Amino acid sequence: MTAQLERTWVTVCRYDQLVPERGVAALVDGEQVALFRTFDGMLHAIGNRDPFSGAFVLSRGIVGSAGDAPTVASPVFKQVFDLRTGRCLSDSAVTVPVHEVRRRGDAVEIRLRGSG
């Protein structure tokens, strides 16, 4: 299916369900998203699939920083990804999808980006 769908914001959880510097997995329109709350309170959402192992586990990685970039390290083989761009800092040819995320009151909402 290549048709461009009109994506909508989906509420996935309450903000206080998110532990600072850890991620959770969310199911949005059938896609697996890794949602993170960083130390400064910001939210980031990327694809949950680790391209190096094929496993859907990026939400379970360690959150930190590389220079100014907020990062997550894959729990499988430890490649590090920039949470803002999805770019892999260990292998610049690789990126993971980045999704839109926002906080509305207590609710955390995600809108998928890209074709589905």
Place this chain on the structure above:
Amino acid sequence: MATPRHLVVIGNGPVGQRLVDALRQRDTAGEWRITVLGEEPRQAYDRVALSSYFDGVSAAELDLVEDGCYDDQTRVLCLDEAVVELRRDARIVTTSRGRSIGYDALVLATGSSPFVPPVPGRELPGCFVYRTLDDLDAIRSAAETAAALRGGRPAGMVLGGGLLGLEAARALRLLGMSPHVVELAPRLMPIQVDEGGGALLRQMIEALDVTVHVGTSVERIVRDTSRWNEPRLLATLTNGVELDLDLVVFSAGIRPRDELARRADLPVGPRGGVVVDAGCRTEDDAIYAIGECACIDGVAYGLVAPGFAMAEVVADRLLGGAATFPGADTSTKLKLLGVDVASFGDAHAATEGALEVTVNNPVERTYAKLVVSDDAQTLLGGVLVGDASKYALLRPLVGGPLPGDPLALISPAGAVELGAGSMPDSAQVCSCNAVTKGTICSAIVEHGLTDVAGVKACTRAGTSCGSCVPMLKTLLTEAGVEQSTALCEHFAHSRAELFEIVQVTGITTFTELIERHGTGRGCDICKPAVASILASQSKVGHVLDGESAALQDTNDHFLANLQKNGTYSVVPRIPGGEITPEKLLVIAEVARDFDLYTKITGGQRIDLFGARVEQLPAIWARLVDAGFESGHAYGKALRTVKSCVGSTWCRYGVQDSVRLAIELELRYRGLRAPHKIKAAVSGCARECAEAQSKDVGVIATENGWNLYVGGNGGARPRHADLLLIDVDTDTLVRTIDRFLMFYVRTADRLQRTAAWVESLEGGLSHLRSVIVDDSLGICEDLDAMMAKHVESYSDEWADVLSDPQRLARFVSFVNAPDTPDPSIQFVPERGQKKPVLLEVTTR
């Protein structure tokens, strides 16, 4: 290019190999092709370190031949092939395999053979020499046979109390014997050590359960069948003492292997050895002799350093040089089960007018003597017993001006600090390989060397006996080389430094630590390291509480082992590998009900694979109800304590290894460390639990336990070092407590105990002095830290089940907690399930 000439080297010992290495390095034009003929089935190995073979060092680690040294084209090594005839007229050697090989140049590097004095009975079975790895294997097998036939500890005697004899005694000690050493001279190591040093040496060696008989020799050895079921040996000493023995090792000196040269009519020295000139050439221009088979200036040296020097001379000569033998440095440094002995230069004050300055400290058990010239301006030599730490600094000063008052140089207190700066560039730092301070310092600068490994590779310094390694470090430091110990981009500190910071400042959170001592928000390197540091100081509660959760690797965070498809495996703790049938049934039921793939692990547990994250709590609940806890098969923590069945059931067991293993596993479970920790307990010397491949290994003896530390399996196997002999359970556990806590406190991130023990300056004896003799005064601290760990241990899995907030983490999706991850699929294989291969999209 001209056809290369043919060099034949007879003998592949350390010296013969050194010649090949030297030539390989220098013969860049390919002037020579080389054939090496070795009588032994093994290629060159380090004989200097021979007794370490019983210390857990493998034959492979003693190997001296670099990969790629022999290419079967220009450099050929033929093993198990001796030369039986040398025909100088035709320039041909004939081998034991019947081959005739022509040569343009021939090097005799045939070494020496052990001298066996003509004692009646020396041919009896049970009598051995101490020279090759085969000899060592034969000794070990005889000791094991004796132990098996008779039960108990075998008894051994070493004939000869010199350097080699004490090495042999050390080997017997490592085989679990209490050996006798018989020396004709009135003291041990008569060649190297003077009377005062010999007396202290004897005291210290006797304290190690070695019985010393000096000033006597063996009159006869007979086979005694009258008093034992199995025949033993009865040795009678000339002083009337009789000894019942299982084996005898002759180690009373060596004789040059010069028989080939004799038969070819080459001149030999009065006490043997092929006579060579300063260029190591024999009377025959085409034949050289090097090492222990050569007689140079009328002396046949039985040490490796002069042999190496001769090899270098011949390499130079073969390439048209004019090098000459620089003279021998007969300095020696030996460590016998922790007793340091060193002798250098004119140790016996044979120089005319020489003065001796002696410090004999019976309290500290050290003896030091310096020999100086009559005007007390020049250092001539010395003897150190008990503490040879100054050897590396003093030996290079021999022949040079004294840097201070001789007494102050060897006084324990108020000593003159000897810096590397006081050494002239010409001073030899590595006497085994004749490398000077100047050579090392210029190599550091020219090649930009940054560590000891680099210095070793570049200069060969420190590659033989290793006693100069501390000096290499000093020279690196003085050259301004600083090795970065920074953990990662967020902390400029090493793990050990962070440990100290946390301990001293009382910091209890990662945020506080990184805000005060680091930058950024951490990463997958520093966060788990800090989590481990905080946990081992018992500064945090449950792994999932507060900020702690954000520091954990996925395995620690989900308290199970992540597998390739995103599922986890659960490994219930089975302390010591002991399990009741009822508990086995529970594991089977859990595996069946949750459809988990099961496999027996190497650590005597059962691994249950394929659990989805949301299934974990339900699995743990079933296990907890049945009296299990899930176990750490993950994490930088204690894994298991493996055991054999021990004296309860086994015919050979001498202690209850299962009981001790359970006790140790329950004591150390949950201990967070720089890396994983494995342990094992064997109930007898047969070592069925493979304790010597563990970080902590315990082997039962008739009198208690032997403790081994720093072993490793895996990619870089290492046999553990023997730390304690025949101790009771309390002493054993206390020492393990301290070993583990000292490791936890000072090791680098992801440094196993094997690498840590190797990296300790001063090695095993330093470790022993810290955790047995409390030389740093930290044992009370270490004990207290372990007591706190034991007291605060709690079942981490049960603690998840009892807390709704912690439980809330174990869901597949935050917005669909009960929907399984659709990507996780299985297919059947051999009656169980296996994960469907996932697509990888990065290549």
